[in-house]
Amino acid sequence: MKMAAVCGSGLGSSFMMEMNIESVLKDLGVSGVEVSHYDLGSATPDLADVFFVGSDLAEPAKHLGNLVVLKSIIDKDELKEKVTEVCKENNLL
């Protein structure tokens, strides 16, 4: 499956989220997930199965479809909980 992190510029928050998602997946022992980062302007629904965004983009990123909204983009506990949920939904855990 494909996971994507999205932010306004596609360089800062989204890239950090991508790194943290990858590290969470590694901790969980989940493999076969492709993670990438995009800016809101170039992200389209076909690019990933699930999109992680900070709460400030919850509304503007609605068109992407399957959104996971993070209260804090750098809180690893929150991220772990939400990535675990996505993995369970997709039978990766």
Add this chain to the structure above:
Amino acid sequence: MKEISFTEDNVLLHQNAVDWEDALHIVGKLLEKNGFAKPEYTEKIIENIKAYGPYIVITDDFAMPHARPEDGVISQGAALVTLNKPVDFAGKEADVLLAFTAVDNDSHIGLLQDIVEMINDGKIPYIQQADTIQELHKIIG
């Protein structure tokens, strides 16, 4: 810290900024002085914040000013400014500003790893208190 090196050239400690735009100009001038960005880079960040909110404040007290490569980036780099008093970025306060420039979507990965490490290790409040570059180096290792 693997990628970012803080020196007298790209760090200004205990600055006084009247507001968030002033703070961005202080750190933006450092990026310019080091040949990382043109003045339009700072203006673009200000424009983006006015349009989309304080996207650069990613955790308490910490701002990571940046825009896109096409917004006036010359080369990849980083600059650090700490403030005596926090400034308010549309509802979110920050007193440590670490600006960076990226030349494409991925090459600055090491730079962001350094920043993530500093945040995860809880170093931001200590960085704000540093009085000298030497102290800063002790804090961030």
